[in-house]
Amino acid sequence: GNSVTQMEGPVTLSEEAFLTINCTYTATGYPSLFWYVQYPGEGLQLLLKATKADDKGSNKGFEATYRKETTSFHLEKGSVQVSDSAVYFCALSDAVRYGGSQGNLIFGKGTKLSVKP
Amino acid sequence: EAQVTQNPRYLITVTGKKLTVTCSQNMNHEYMSWYRQDPGLGLRQIYYSMNVEVTDKGDVPEGYKVSRKEKRNFPLILESPSPNQTSLYFCASSSRVPNSNQPQHFGDGTRLSIL
Numbered sequence: 001g002n003s004v005t006q007m008e009g010p011v012t013l014s015e016e017a018f019l020t021i022n023c024t025y026t027a028t029g030y031p032s033l034f035w036y037v038q039y040p041g042e043g044l045q046l047l048l049k050a051t052k053a054d055d056k057g058s059n060k061g062f063e064a065t066y067r068k069e070t071t072s073f074h075l076e077k078g079s080v081q082v083s084d085s086a087v088y089f090c091a092l093s094d095a096v097r098y099g100g101s102q103g104n105l106i107f108g109k110g111t112k113l114s115v116k117p
Numbered sequence: 118e119a120q121v122t123q124n125p126r127y128l129i130t131v132t133g134k135k136l137t138v139t140c141s142q143n144m145n146h147e148y149m150s151w152y153r154q155d156p157g158l159g160l161r162q163i164y165y166s167m168n169v170e171v172t173d174k175g176d177v178p179e180g181y182k183v184s185r186k187e188k189r190n191f192p193l194i195l196e197s198p199s200p201n202q203t204s205l206y207f208c209a210s211s212s213r214v215p216n217s218n219q220p221q222h223f224g225d226g227t228r229l230s231i232l
Contacts, residue, residue, distance in 0.1 A: 034220075043121070043207055043223035044160075089159065104150070105221060109159035 002027040006090045006108035013080055013115050021075040021111045023064075023090035031092040033057075033066050033073040034105065038087045047075075047088070080115045087112045119144050123208050123224035130198060131232050138193045138227050140208035146222075148211045149191040150175070151183065153204040154226075160207065166191055198231045205229075 007022040025031065032051045036044040048057030053068035062077045073090060090108040121142045130136055142149065150165040152175075162175030166185040180202055182194040191210075195202060205228050211221040 036223075041225075043225045044209075044221075045223070046220035049220070104162070104165060105160075106162075107152075107160040109157060 002031065002092060002106050004090050004092055004106055004108040006088075006111055008109070008111065009087075010112040010114060013113070015082055015115055015117055016079045017115075019075070019077040019080045019084075019113070021088055021090075021113070023073045023075065023108060025071050025073065025090075025092050027071075027092055033064070034091045034093065035062070035064055035073070035075050036089040036091060036107075038089065038110070040086070044089060080113070082115045082117055085113055085115045119222060121208055121210055121222050121224040123206075123227045125227060126225065127228050129230040129232065132199055133197050136195050136198060136229075138195075138206060138208075138229070140191045140193065140224060141189050142191075142208075142210040142222065143189065144210060144212070144222065145188065146210035146212050147188070149185070150209045150221075151181070151191070151193045152207045152209065153177065153202075154207060155204050163193070163206075195229075198229075200231050203229060203231045 003026045005024050034049045035047040037047045038044045048059040050057040050066035053066055056065045064073050064075045087110045089110045091105045093105050124139045147168045151163040152160040154160050161177045163181050164175050164183040166172045169185055169188050172183050172185055185191055205226050207226050208224040209221045
């Protein structure tokens, strides 16, 4: 079945450091890929998405490229800030299976990021 | 403002005492879903609903019930809660438009402790 594997945390970085959180997936067909962010005490928010191979999603300085050849969707940011401290979830949606809906998401286990001043 | 509202936000209760967590969305979304979040396990889907009166099991449905009598509401029911249902629960909704790029909107979560 479909699954998502992301690097285990926690990840602790200093402000302005480079961030990479690895995410790989297993899926049949052509899933859409997402990164969600969960700030302390809040629900998940969509950070960025990519719906087909070679698409690059970007938002708030974060980027991820849909790599079908390596089944990966790694999250990167060139210079992290303290305010980026959160839990990051990689997810996929098999829209074809669910009649085109992008609702059913399969999540990775989450990676906690702590950024120190 | 587009919102998914869950209530209560926090609840401590005892084994066997029926409880309901409500979820309401104001975006006229067809699709709604419940997840539980546990350390080291990420989010796992409990139940989902494609539309009114249409519900289906997710990955971890045991011990839970749901109903979808109205489009905006999707309550999660624990008929006889047990300690292994202690968790952080999230409700989410999205528009079910084919090939839509609409994201899934999440509530702020309900932390349940079953003693």
